[in-house]
Amino acid sequence: MTRTRFPRPLAHRLPVSSTALFNASIAALIAMAPLPAPAQSAPSPLASFTRTLNAAISGYNREHLNGVSPEACATACLADARKSWCVSFDYYKASQQCDLSDKRAADVGGLKTDYAGNPYDHYALNPGPGVPNPIVGPYGRRHVLVIGIDGLRGDALFCAGCATTPALSQLAAVGAFHGNVLAGGSQSTYSGPGWGTLFTGYWADQHGVTSNDASLPLRKPHVFDRIKQVYPTATVAVVGDWANITGNLKPAGADFVVANAAKNSQQATDAVKGWLSWTNPPTVIFYYLHNVDIHAASYDPYNAYYQSKIVGEDAQIQQVLDGLVARPTYAQEEWLIVVVSDHGGTGSGHGGQSAGERDAALVLTNRYRNPTKPPYCQGDLTGTALPQTGALTPHVLDFLGLVNDTAGSKHPACGAR
Ligand SMILES: [Zn+2]
Structure with a gap:
């Protein structure tokens, strides 16, 4: 009005x-x-x-x-x-x-x-000091920062001849990496179904987002909403430049939603840096980076243009990581950082079931510049198959001490601490 x-x-x-x-x-x-x-x-x-x-x-x-x-x-x-x-x-x-x-x-x-x-x-x-995160573990208040890189192939990271990604490499070095999270299968490798699966721990036949149609509602709870069901004062934040991310795919109870301008990753980064500057930042944040996908002339891990977009988003991530460690209370907090992608690609497209299209990435760590924390998981996890249902939601729930009753299971090497 x-x-x-x-x-x-x-x-x-x-x-x-x-x-x-x-x-x-x-x-x-x-x-x-x-x-x-x-x-x-x-x-x-x-x-x-x-x-x-x-x-x-x-x-x-x-x-x-x-x-x-x-x-x-x-x-x-x-x-x-x-x-x-x-x-x-x-x-x-x-x-x-x-x-x-x-x-x-x-x-x-x-x-x-x-x-x-x-x-x-x-x-x-300016927002006030924020709402104190109610989720407190033995290593401090537990937060989750989810970094979503649209269209990032799992085999486009950390290989000889791949893009040089100091931020992602450092996250993987102090945590874990899976280079072949399996998207698709029973659903297309379009973005909507993929993000829906990551956010809910269910495949599209259950979560309902079977395409990029922004009018399709999520029929299973967003993992961030599951957190708020248990901890009503937890606050959740989402930033992204794709209308679905801040529309039908966002948590129903999202406290802070920023729709940045298309292709403007810096604006998304600034939103996250702003949240991280609060005395009490959001309990969980979803930070969506679009440019690896929307500019992709080729999803080939060795394609120079594709690599340049990965490098560009990596630099954005570094800004956010710098903002995170600049928090005066960072050492007394425990942040699980999870990097996920919704699908890979082949040629200049995705949606089908080729190996390249199904190949999504996962990096996760709770120890970025925080080496005293016992590791949530470590090393190259690629050898054990990980369906997309297991990549995000089960790890977030597990890290925060919540029951996982979704269709997905965390990687067996994670969470044992
Ligand atoms: Zn996508």
Whole structure:
């Protein structure tokens, strides 16, 4: 519902494509645009906001202010936040006005970033300290970071002549790797069925997402929802640029959902870095990287273009890992990092049942820059067959101490500690 009290220029209210948008409400703890440092010891009210240059929420304006500075808008929004509705504002740079909103970009499908002349900056009230993760194990609060690399063939990693992937290589070196998680079989090797299987631990005949049709609901619980069933205060976050990932394939109870702009992995990365900067980050995060798949002219592990996309996403992952270890409390936490892919490919496509299309990747570790933690699993697990049902959901449930009653089973080498 649009609450515009004061009309904006028409262009400001045009419908926008969600894929073209980027939600900065959470995402952008983003260093897109550093805020000015406070001049004196009293912090500027702007310190409570993250600014995204040349962007605004289209519509949803609850209060309009004229003749104001950004600081005055921030002060007004903070005052109103105590009445618990103002969470963002858009500032009219040329005319010193602002619109206060009770919506975050995530609530309305993202920010609009293509206004003619770029008259607005968006300011999102920074989230608070977050909600403490209720899942505490012997090695600290237990979190899971799931890194989904669409279309990454399992045999495209860690081989002579394969892409050079320092981040993924380090994760595997301190953890475990499976180079041939079996996608497909009873279902196509399209993305929707694959992610559905990873997220639920069931094949598509059970979870219901038999194609990339975004109107198909998941008929089995998302693993993140299973966590919330047991721990209602656990918080779950999802970021991705594919509408299905933030649509029919997302957890029903997702607390934070960011739809980054298509192909813009940096925006997804910034969203995750933002979450990791919170005192209490989400209990579990799904971080979706699309570019290995959507740019693939070839899924051949030795194809230079395919490799370049893997290398690019690896660099994104490194940023997130750096953000993770920068947490002041990281050593007192235990993060299971799971890297999964939904399918491989052959030639320039996927969907069928060839060995290359069925070959998905898995990397998992609880010991990234945290060597004192007993390993969740270690080494090259490829020798033991691992169907896609077993790659993600059973490991997440097991690591968090939850019962796994899905159709999938964890790898036998994992979890023995
Ligand atoms: Zn895919």
